[in-house]
Amino acid sequence: MGDQWQLRLYRKLLGAVPTGFRTRFAPAMEETFADGLAVRHGLFRSARFLVRSYLGVVRVAVVERLMPSFSESHHRRHGGENVLKTTFWNFSNDIRLSIRSLRRQPAFALVAVFTIALGVGANSAIFSVIKGVLLEPLPFNEPQRLIRIGAYDWNSAERIGSMSMPDIVDISDLESIESFVGYREGTAAITGDGDPAIISVARVTEGLLATYGLTPLLGRDLRRDEYYDGSPLTVVVSYSFWQNQLGGNPDVLGMTVQLAERDWEIVGVAPPGFEEPVATKIWRPFHNNPEGCARGCHFALGIGRIATGFTLENVKAETRTLSATLSEEFPESNFEKGFAAVTLKEQIVGDFRTGLMIVLGAVGVVLLITCTNIAILLMVRSSARESEMAVRAALGAGRRRLFTQMLMESQVLAMVGGVVGLGIAFGAIKALKLMSPGTIPRLDAVSVDGGVLLFTIVSSVFVAFFFGLAPAVNLSRFGISSGLLTGGRSASGRRSENRMRSALLAAEVAMSLVLLAGSGLLLKTFQNMYEIDLGFETRGILRARLSLPSSRYDTLEKISAFYTELENRIEGLPGVEAVGSGYGPPLGRGNITGEVQVAGRELPPPGSETHGTIRAVSPSYLGTMRIPVLNGRGLERTDRDGNTPVAVVNETFVRENFPDEDPIGQSVYITATFGFADPTWQIVGVVRDINSASLTGDPVAEIYVPHSQFGPGALTVSVRYAGSVAAITPALRDLIREMDPSLPVRQFETLEQAISREVAPTKFYLLLLGAFAGLALILASVGLYGVVAYLVSQRVRELGIRLALGAAPSQILTLVMSQGLRPAVWGIVIGTGMVWAGARALESLLYGVAPRDPVVLASVAGLLFVVSALAIFVPARRAAAVNPVEVMRSE
Amino acid sequence: MLNACNRWKVLETISPIEFQVLLVLSEKPSYGYAIMQAVEEQTGGRQSPEIGSLYRVLSRLMARNLVQEEAAPHGGEPNHRGLPRKYYGITSVGQRVLREEAEHLAAILDVAKSRDLLG
Structure with a gap:
């Protein structure tokens, strides 16, 4: 166990201490902590030291805010009665009482703390990502004044x-x-x-x-x-x-x-x-x-x-x-060319704003579900504590005192949950960084700092207030006599309380459905992206980008000779099926686009020109990529420098430039060149459209020209292979080194890897939303199970009588199931309505699936219903198995 | 004897843990971890302040001018960052308050002895 993380955590916790105290003592406190860390021996002593030190800082952070040590000294020196101190004393007493009360039910406390920790931890982790990526200023002088400007077409x-x-x-x-x-x-x-x-x-x-x-x-x-x-x-x-x-x-x-x-x-x-x-x-x-x-x-x-x-x-x-x-x-x-100006920060993170805000919204829903779940658990618990509260009220505790005490219990739960949640946030941030290398800009710099700590504290307090309020109101308004007289058994009979519990359960199920629907839609998007037909065979392609130095490869002849020789040699490697080279490969870097002018036609008026992207390729490229020729012919070895410059165009190019004509034999001029050739090309064939720029974008007009007639020196060599990519990569690298030892070899990449890179952001959002939806599903089922199990335990006598009077166990099962499922069904209906109303927010992250896709909605509603039914079935079966004789005897 | 005690009390009141810290610093200036260890040692383990409490005590004592920050002694061992440690020493006011508190405690002890409570 290295010392680093303990010290780092201590330093982070010090961030929560008020500034005045921190400025004066934080370095010394850190130094003392490091000293203690260095000399402690044995697991128990070390753990004790760590826990005491961490809790000590939290205590200082709280106490210094309530009662700064300076004013404390001042009051003491002047012998004045310290009102704050009295308040603090009461506060400490309440905390002690709450801890004692919670320790009596360790299982409940553990479940509650763990649930809060998950909710708060997930929120703190996502908040730190939002803060690091979207909120933190760029690390430059006055970054708000930095802008990026690019040109755009008015049209x-x-x-x-x-x-x-x-x-x-x-x-x-x-x-x-x-x-x-x-x-x-x-x-x-x-x-x-x-x-x-x-x-x-x-x-x-x-x-x-x-x-x-x-x-x-x-x-x-x-x-x-x-x-x-x-x-x-x-x-x-x-x-x-x-x-x-x-x-x-x-x-x-x-x-x-x-x-x-x-x-x-x-x-x-x-x-x-x-x-x-x-x-x-x-x-x-x-x-x-x-x-x-x-x-x-x-x-x-x-x-x-x-x-x-x-x-x-x-x-x-x-x-x-x-x-x-x-x-x-x-x-x-x-x-009609304009200049678009955006802030540099918007330029860097703008594309991720919507996605991250949706994730923040999702994690906020998880926090609400957490609150609801704990509120339900506390209400169930408070019902069982009615007698205790009645006794305390009879002994003189006012309604306000009981209310404060109940709220304090939830504060204690939330604070402990918050501390554990902070640990979860640390782990979650690490996992996020591992999960998405390079997907989200500035993610590397994300960490838990003072701001995140404050967020955790605030969200814990919010959680405590939110989930503690309902049970506290519920219990404190409860009269003395009713609890004493009924011995705490009449809780399930109280209609208003039942209504509140059902409403909370329905809300929890509804929120879970929203999250499940979101992740369902993203899952469908993810699946669609992998199933996109790019227009060519993507499997089994390995590629490497080469760049021939212009100092040695200064003529088209030299460049062409190098690539022809390289392709010939690669073809001879075992496992290679085909090889082709091209400038501007699909989903890769390098594009050259120019305006298209058709020979024999008048120049189009300014603003209505068409554009074409030039792909300079070797003769075998179209065959290697398996891009089918639909009309005319492909490129051939005879199409080389000195012969008529020829080109093959794609369907979009034909649609845009020759909507009613046969393009074969037509000549086009493209205003783009690497300086090697006269850019007028005779069209000899038409090939199928492929998605070159991105997976989900529409095909653009493309014109394939022979590399030997166009250049340039930088090409991507694509190899279609059979068998293992691990075997072919070193052979390819050796071959390139053999041909030109001073030529740097870029990283090899398969086309599948390029596609994975394209889908990485969707995968990132899917994993996050999926995790939150899973968490929501678990919490909702725990809530349903907890409530129904409690109600069954409270109604054992009634159920026993029903059975004794001749009710069949199956009728009891149906009764309990139907009562338990009612809030779940309400939740599903409300949740479906919420998705229907707000689904458009997700639209920008989706591909090939409507935000209100009925299949996805029906699937998640079905899943939630089944999980709810399973959660209720366990206590319902227990209810059906009640032995009426035993019940009567115990009465 | 009790009159004397009251006289000191009006001047300054310090808590047991503040007394212990002043007692440690009365010997020589010291730094955080060493103070914690010394307090634990001189109270036989009955008082073992954690770091946060110790620095709140130091903060209170400094606010009352009983303790002050001092330069690290020449040749002292550096801290985990290789920088000089933060040392704290007792002030002349602190010395006086400590002595008065000790005398006050001694007076109480005498009362206890006179009533055969200490055997």
Whole structure:
């Protein structure tokens, strides 16, 4: 058992101590705790020390708020009567009484504490995720002023795209923008000493660190004069790169790193933790020729800092005016193009807001179910304590005193449950991090801190108040004489109490149904996502992305020769069925999209152009991916540089550009190129649509062109294999190394892994909602079981008489079952109504299933009914087995 | 004798645990864990404050100027973070109050002895 977690927990608990006391004593208390931890021996002594220390901090946190030690001293010194102290004394007495009362029924206390712990723990864990991901500010200077800007088409506002360099300059000149930096994230091969590797490299414009409000740890930021072709090759490296790859060498400035087989001089080291935009290790300047690449060349996104005194709305207004001006001034490149600005935080976590808020809502429902369940258990218990309360009332305890005492019992339960729940929250956060690596941004930084601790305390108090109120009201309003006279046996007969219990049970079942329906819908979504027909055979594909350095592979001929040779060699490997290479693989990185112009037609008016995404592929690619050719032919080995450039298009491309014509033989011009070919292509075939960009998105217009006629040097090699992927991966890696030892090999990935990555967020939400729904189901059945079992125990005499008068056991069974199932059925009806009314909230997380899907709703209602019936059946069977003779004798 | 006791009581009242802590610190300045151990030792295990209670006691004593924070002695063992430990020492007022409380207790003890309660 290491010391770390005990100390960490102690430190977290110290967060709950009032600031004044904490500032003064927390370091010393932590030091004393560490000392104690270091010298304690033996399991028992260690455990005793830990429990005493933890409870001690909780006590300090509470007592220092009620009665700060300074004012306590002040009162004592001046001999004044301390009202607070008296109050506290009464408070302590109440706590002691409550503990004594609960200790008399350890099984009840244990079940109650465990239930509260689950509810509070799950809530604290999810709250810490919400806090860490959505609420915490980004770790930059004045992060609320950071925004991201991207270009969009006025006619399709949902797609945010890249901007040209002149656009970036124009935006940075706006009055509401203090600084603006353009960037393009990507990867590059780092070579030199040791094994070649692929790292994340971003190309940026000047002022990157300044925009984020940061200064370099060493050296300087990139400068304006380093952004043109022919300027010195300079880079800024990240802190982690400096530490891990360069050994934290303090003389790093002036050293060089080899990127894409060229030497780059390190001019700066970024501060620790800064790796924007995405896990970036090296930042290098955009090298642009301002003459050659103007407004038509869209390749960068932008991050900016709002100027002091301006707001996001000001920026939006200014960019609207700018885009209108540019649209008029440069219609060929900027026609009806706008600039969308969002806060950087919204950009990072915005996609997850809805999902996480739904999870928070779900876990809140779990907390309500927890409260309801404990309230039911306490009511059952309070019914059995009527005699005790009546005696106490007869001895002079006022209604208020009884009420306070009952509430205090629930507070004690909630506090202990809260402490255990905090432990559950620690474990749950760890599990969440393991469960979703990389799915949710900023999840790594989530932890239990003072805020979460406060949330736990507040939710525990809320829980205690909520579940303690009903039984406390119920018991304290109860008259003295009735309890004494009936000996506590008339509880089940009291109609109002029965109504309250039934209402709580129905509410619990209804809330459980809501959670079950939510997870049922997500389960269906998950299943649908796995069953999506992407338009090609996804099983048995292994792929690896290669990037040939342009310094050595500078002609189409060299690039093409390399990939042809590689494919030939891979085909010879055992277990390989087919191999093909392509730029822009399905569910992968790398896309090049351009406007489509059909030869012989007039140019479409600005704003009504169609677009096509170019897939540069080897001749065997379509066959390897099993994308069927529907018309004409596929690509062939003879389609190479020097021959007529040919292309194969997909169904969407035909629909958009040749709705009433045969596309075969037509020539199209695409405004996208890697600079190797004249981008006019003759269509020779039509293939089926596939889902390339995402699992659930609609197919886009695609045009497959021969890689040997188009380039580029970076391709993804896809291998269709039979047998084990573990056997083929090393053989493939060795083969690539053999062909070019300095070529870095990226991580291999199967297409199934890529699909898993796509469904990971759905899986994350499904697991959470599923866990909560399971918990709700268990709690609801425990509640039903508890109430019916209690009622049966209270009605033994009545049931015995019924049996003695000739009732059959089956009639007793039916009677108890029907009475127990009534609130459950009400709950199912109300819950179904709630789902019907609020299901649209889940819509954005669903795919292929309606939020009010009748099959899902009927299934969860059926499941809940069956589970409820099972929970009630056990005590109902006991009721039917009552021996009337025994009952009469005991009377 | 009782008159004398009352006189001290008006000046300052301290609780048994505060008395024990002052007694420990009257020997030499000390740090948290050592104070806890010393209190446990000098009361034969009858008083064993946990950390939270100890620091509330120290807070009260500091608020009344009976105890103050002191610099760690030169060459003292560092804490778990490698930093100097937090030391606490008794003030001159604290010394006086401790002495008065001890005398008060001694007076009570004399009464007990005079009534043959201590054999």
